[in-house]
Amino acid sequence: MTYMAIALSMLMAISGGIGIDMIYTELQRTKVQNTLDRAVLAAADLDNELDPETVVLDYMDKMSLGGALSDIDVDEGLNYRVVTADAAVTMPSNVLKLIGIDTLAATAHAQAEERLNKVEISLVLDISGSMDDYDKLENMQNAAGEFVDTMLIDGNEDLVSISVVPYSEHVNAGPEILSFMNVDWMHGYSHCIEMPNSVFDTTTLDLGRQWEQMQHYQFNYSAYNDRSDTVCPRYDYERIRPWSQDARALKQQIGQLQPRAGTSIFLGMKWATALLDPSTRPIASGMIRNGSVDDAFEGRPLDYDNEEVLKTVVLMTDGKNDRSHRIRDWAYDSESEYAHWNRYNLQYFLNHRVYNYRPSDYYYEKYNAQTGDALLSSICSAAKDQGILIWTIGFEVEDHGADVMRACASSPSHFFRVNGIEISDAFSTIARTINQLRLTQ
Numbered sequence: 001m002t003y004m005a006i007a008l009s010m011l012m013a014i015s016g017g018i019g020i021d022m023i024y025t026e027l028q029r030t031k032v033q034n035t036l037d038r039a040v041l042a043a044a045d046l047d048n049e050l051d052p053e054t055v056v057l058d059y060m061d062k063m064s065l066g067g068a069l070s071d072i073d074v075d076e077g078l079n080y081r082v083v084t085a086d087a088a089v090t091m092p093s094n095v096l097k098l099i100g101i102d103t104l105a106a107t108a109h110a111q112a113e114e115r116l117n118k119v120e121i122s123l124v125l126d127i128s129g130s131m132d133d134y135d136k137l138e139n140m141q142n143a144a145g146e147f148v149d150t151m152l153i154d155g156n157e158d159l160v161s162i163s164v165v166p167y168s169e170h171v172n173a174g175p176e177i178l179s180f181m182n183v184d185w186m187h188g189y190s191h192c193i194e195m196p197n198s199v200f201d202t203t204t205l206d207l208g209r210q211w212e213q214m215q216h217y218q219f220n221y222s223a224y225n226d227r228s229d230t231v232c233p234r235y236d237y238e239r240i241r242p243w244s245q246d247a248r249a250l251k252q253q254i255g256q257l258q259p260r261a262g263t264s265i266f267l268g269m270k271w272a273t274a275l276l277d278p279s280t281r282p283i284a285s286g287m288i289r290n291g292s293v294d295d296a297f298e299g300r301p302l303d304y305d306n307e308e309v310l311k312t313v314v315l316m317t318d319g320k321n322d323r324s325h326r327i328r329d330w331a332y333d334s335e336s337e338y339a340h341w342n343r344y345n346l347q348y349f350l351n352h353r354v355y356n357y358r359p360s361d362y363y364y365e366k367y368n369a370q371t372g373d374a375l376l377s378s379i380c381s382a383a384k385d386q387g388i389l390i391w392t393i394g395f396e397v398e399d400h401g402a403d404v405m406r407a408c409a410s411s412p413s414h415f416f417r418v419n420g421i422e423i424s425d426a427f428s429t430i431a432r433t434i435n436q437l438r439l440t441q
Contacts, residue, residue: 032087033108035063043074043083044112052076052083065089082113118309119160119434120243120301121151122272125257126317126395127238128168129220129229132259135420136318136396143424145251147314150431152247158296163242163275164250167268169261169324170214170232174239176292180283182210187338189216191239192232195270197371200378203386205274207282215332217341219325219363220261222351225344229260231324242275243284243297262322264367266376269315269408273383276301276311304386313383314430315408316393316423320401321372325363373404380408390414391430395423 039059043052052074060066068087075082088107125144131137151160165171170192178191192214199206218230233239237256244250274280278301287293302309327346331337344353350362367375383390392405394417402417409415416426 028089029108031063032065032068032089033110035060035065036085036087036108036110037112040083040085040110040112044081044114046081046114052081056083056085060087080113082111084111085109117159118302118306119151120276120309120311121160121162121434122165122275122313123147123162124165124167124268124272124313124315125254126168126263126265126268126319127166127233127257127260128263128317128319128322129259129261130263130319133318137257137259139421139423140316140318140395141254141257143427144254146424147427147431148247148250148254150428151434152245152250158245158294161243161245161297161300162250163240163244163272164253165240165268165271165275166233166238166257167264167271168233168259169264169322171264171267171271172233172239173271174236176287176290177240177242177283178211180286181205181207184210184212186213187216187335187342189338189342190214190230190232190234195267197375200266200270200375201382203273203277203379203382203388204279205277207279215327215341216338217327217332217346218261219346221345222347225348227342227345231261233260240271240275242287243293243300245294245296262324263317263319264324264372265315265317265321265404266372266379269313269376269379269383272313272315273379273386273388276313276383276388277386278303310389310434311387312389312391312434314391314393314427315405316395317401317405318395318397320397320404321367321369321376323365323369324367326366327363328361331362376404376408384410392416393418393423393426395419 036056039056042048042059043055048055053072056072057066057069060069065087068089069085070088071084071086073084075084086107086109123144125140127137131140148162151162172191173193175191178193181193183193193211194214214232216230216232216234218227220226220229235258237253238260241250241253281299281301284293284297284300288295288298301311304311327341332341346363350359354362380390390408390410392409392415394402394405394415396419397405397417402415405417406412406415416429418426
């Protein structure tokens with residue numbers, strides 16, 4: 001019994017010793033792995049101007065692990081840096097040497113990258129009349145300007161294209177974009193096209209079909225003959241600015257925006273997705289030939305299955321889809337009538353120049369809130385089906401507007417509900433996430 005007890009005691013001591021060896025080895029491995037992870041993450045940061053290998057060595061040296069590095073590999077180009085490193089620490093065993101294992105090794109492998117992929121962004125900004133309340137417009141302009149600066153940092157311009165899509169009750173595409181489309185032109189006062197409900201099921205913009213030009217008129221004042229807030233925004237700075245890398249020009253245009261008319265979020269979103277869809281590539285190429293889009297963006301919008309591109313929409317609103325009216329065809333079917341409604345606000349004209357009239361004789365409701373919500377849902381779904389990343393910002397919205405924008409976003413975490421200057425935090429978070437640094441292995 002005494003011999004058996006001694007033998008069991010020795011076995012327990014050996015087992016305990018082996019356990020201590022293994023625990024010590026794991027502690028060392030954890031220390032090496034954690035240090036190596038931090039080292040390669042710092043070295044891969046494109047904002048870091050130091051030699052990546054030097055950064056890794058410095059991190060390891062400060063943890064007394066400089067001799068542990070066995071390999072460092074740096075792969076970098078204009079828009080990316082990948083840092084890979086291996087390390088190993090060898091230590092003598094205490095008990096395992098009794099069975100012929102004299103040393104133990106703690107090994108680690110880490111890889112980190114920062115990759116500024118080609119990014120195509122549609123920045124969709126609400127300029128409806130309610131943006132005139134308090135400081136909403138100014139707060140939005142500041143936040144959007146900071147977003148542009150973050151995305152178009154030095155050395156990043158040829159990789160990132162931003163299309164600004166201002167929208168209110170309609171979207172002014174501008175004469176140049178529409179010159180590459182088959183538009184049934186009626187007038188030259190403004191440049192919007194009507195979008196049939198069927199086109200909201202797809203991100204494609206069919207350049208082969210004939211598009212109806214939007215009527216040019218205003219319908220929101222009865223006391224005086226104002227014509228500055230037309231249903232189709234009429235001013236140059238309210239036009240879409242597509243595929244741009246000119247931060248100064250983008251911010252200048254954003255700074256000029258003024259509140260106008262009603263809210264049709266779905267129309268802004270349709271144009272936003274179209275500018276990310278390869279179907280509009282002929283428009284981009286044409287504008288490059290015209291000198292209004294930079295040569296670096298030839299071939300954009302890139303194909304959806306191109307692994308080098310991130311397509312994303314940043315959609316903000318301060319409200320919800322609303323009603324929108326159109327003049328009946330009989331009152332809008334000749335050049336003289338186009339000119340007439342350019343001279344007169346519709347509601348003012350009806351109240352002051354027409355007697356015993358019924359409103360429905362002159363106009364009808366084309367969209368209401370329910371239709372707008374349904375069309376927005378359709379185009380958001382079509383975009384997500386194509387892999388477009390959708391961020392939405394509900395800026396001082398009511399619950400219904402928040403629910404609609406949350407549903408449009410790629411996920412609940414891609415939706416921001418903010419007030420006041422919080423809108424800057426939302427835009428900043430989105431910009432940082434697009435340019436995020438990630439540990440890949």
